[in-house]
Amino acid sequence: MHIAEGFLPPLHAAGWxxxxxxxxxxxxxxxxxxxxxxxxxxxxxxxxxxxxxxxSAIKLPSITGSSSHPTGVGLGAVLFRPPVMAFLSTxxxxxxxxxxxxxxxxxxxxxxxSMGVAGPWTAxxxxxxxxxxxxxxxxxxxxxxxxxxxxxxxxxxLALAFPDPATGFTGALAKFLAVFAVTxxxxxxxxxxxxxxxxxxxxxxxxxxxxRLDVLPAAxxxxxEAPR
Amino acid sequence: MSxxxxxxxxxxxxxxxxxxxxxxxxxxxxSGADSYAGSDSQAMDLIESAHPxxxxxxxxxxxxxxxxxxxxxxxxxxxxxxxxxxxxVGRIHERRRRRAGEPAATPSDSAVSGRSDSSADxx
Numbered sequence: 001m002h003i004a005e006g007f008l009p010p011l012h013a014a015g016w017x018x019x020x021x022x023x024x025x026x027x028x029x030x031x032x033x034x035x036x037x038x039x040x041x042x043x044x045x046x047x048x049x050x051x052x053x054x055x056s057a058i059k060l061p062s063i064t065g066s067s068s069h070p071t072g073v074g075l076g077a078v079l080f081r082p083p084v085m086a087f088l089s090t091x092x093x094x095x096x097x098x099x100x101x102x103x104x105x106x107x108x109x110x111x112x113x114s115m116g117v118a119g120p121w122t123a124x125x126x127x128x129x130x131x132x133x134x135x136x137x138x139x140x141x142x143x144x145x146x147x148x149x150x151x152x153x154x155x156x157x158l159a160l161a162f163p164d165p166a167t168g169f170t171g172a173l174a175k176f177l178a179v180f181a182v183t184x185x186x187x188x189x190x191x192x193x194x195x196x197x198x199x200x201x202x203x204x205x206x207x208x209x210x211x212r213l214d215v216l217p218a219a220x221x222x223x224x225e226a227p228r
Numbered sequence: 229m230s231x232x233x234x235x236x237x238x239x240x241x242x243x244x245x246x247x248x249x250x251x252x253x254x255x256x257x258x259s260g261a262d263s264y265a266g267s268d269s270q271a272m273d274l275i276e277s278a279h280p281x282x283x284x285x286x287x288x289x290x291x292x293x294x295x296x297x298x299x300x301x302x303x304x305x306x307x308x309x310x311x312x313x314x315x316x317v318g319r320i321h322e323r324r325r326r327r328a329g330e331p332a333a334t335p336s337d338s339a340v341s342g343r344s345d346s347s348a349d350x351x
Contacts, residue, residue: 165279
């Protein structure tokens with residue numbers, strides 16, 4: 001999902017930067033508010049950030065014979081709501097742009113929009129909808145679809161900037177989706193499974209915090225916990 | 229099924245999906261140095277071939293020239309993330325253990341007598 005440095009025309013780069021900026025500023029405030037109002041969840045906030053930092057560095061092989069990386073934003077969006085992830089994603093993307101020449105400063109806005117805004121909001125909407133049916137399925141679907149949505153938005157951004165000379169925007173979108181979408185499916189499944197696992201482990205050690213964040217239902221399920 | 233068994237199955241499922249993707253990908257993708265090219269760079273190649281007139285108008289301030297150095301820096305990022313995650317989970321675990329010990333002992337009790345009480349209960 002990283003659009004390389006200089007690979008968006010200046011107007012598009014500026015537009016996406018303007019579009020992403022309010023989300024990032026709002027996200028920075030959300031992080032500060034979270035730490036002020038619920039200091040006991042700061043460690044979990046660190047876990048969400050570290051999860052994104054870790055996952056977005058790992059390139060995994062895919063069925064298409066190419067490789068790609070997960071985003072890790074879905075879990076944090078489920079735990080802390082999407083604004084927080086807009087801020088944390090910006091930190092990760094800035095690190096990669098400056099140190100790894102992966103992504104870029106001119107394309108930071110577009111990349112933040114796909115990974116830090118579209119992905120987390122997709123996760124949150126799916127989470128809110130599916131959790132009424134099944135908790136585990138909701139975590140899996142939210143995180144996996146956030147991963148896919150991020151890459152779908154990147155394809156859209158590229159198609160808008162580089163419409164196909166013959167077939168226009170839709171033709172270009174199909175081409176970019178062909179590169180990103182199928183490749184991303186097994187990665188999205190892996191990220192979804194991993195998020196379910198991490199949340200189970202966190203549930204063992206941080207149940208009160210997760211209840212306070214309204215990720216786990218309060219107290220009621222305590223009886224089902226395995227005795228140790 | 230116990231919690232631990234489910235967690236084990238989740239790990240197995242993750243390994244299985246990555247392994248399957250690796251096997252299927254080997255059949256479909258290019259072999260040699262281009263195998264498992266990143267989807268990001270494939271998309272940029274697509275732009276360059278469809279729009280040869282377009283030139284990137286800004287260059288990264290720093291670019292790791294060697295792919296070895298680059299993968300090392302990616303490993304550094306993953307390592308920093310992993311270390312932080314492990315540290316944070318360890319601290320949460322420690323906090324939980326301390327909190328779990330709190331209600332057992334009344335404020336006037338010392339930790340030692342609290343512990344002997346609980347062992348007496350069990351015996």
